[in-house]
Amino acid sequence: MNETLQMLVTIVVIALATFTTRVLPFLCFGSREPPAMLSTIEKNLPPMILLLLVIYCLKDVQFLAAPYGVPELFTIGVVAGLHFWKRNAMLSIFAGTGLYMAVVQFNVFSFL
Template identity: 90%
Template sequence: MTGTLQMLVTIAVIALATFATRVLPFLCFSSREPPAILSTIEKNLPPMILLLLVIYCLKDVQWFTAPYGIPELFTIGVVAGLHFWKRNAMLSIFAGTGLYMALVQFNVFSFL
């Protein structure tokens, strides 16, 4: 296949797969209640994903060299506090990302 044709076929397959994954739940559960396990997954999946993101972000922290993970731990504390205060996930995520980037880019904890 040529480069353009291959790209168009790839886009079409991805679009079809995306459409199918969006329509499938409506087709399967339009006439009946979803199973209880699905409700459990729906309730618990977002916190589990966020926990995995935190673990992934902390995996490369150098705990025994300066700044000893202080920017990461400080940002986690601010995000947790902000989330418990405002209960807004988007605010917590964006504020945490902005704060962490500012701490790292401006080397705030360089005095350690």
């Protein structure tokens, strides 16, 4: 196959797979209530994913060497406080990312 045809076939396959994954829940649960297990997963999956992201982000932090993980823990505290205060996930994500980048780039905790 030439390059253009291969690229078009790839795009069509990806588009069909995406469309199928978007339509499948409506076909399976369109006229009835979803099972209790699915409702439990729907309710608990976002916090579990966020917890995994926090653990993944902290896995390489050196807590026994300066700055002792202070920028990360400070940012996590600010993001948690901001999220409990405003209850806005996008605000928490963007503010946390911006704050962490500023703290790291400007070396705010260099005195430790």
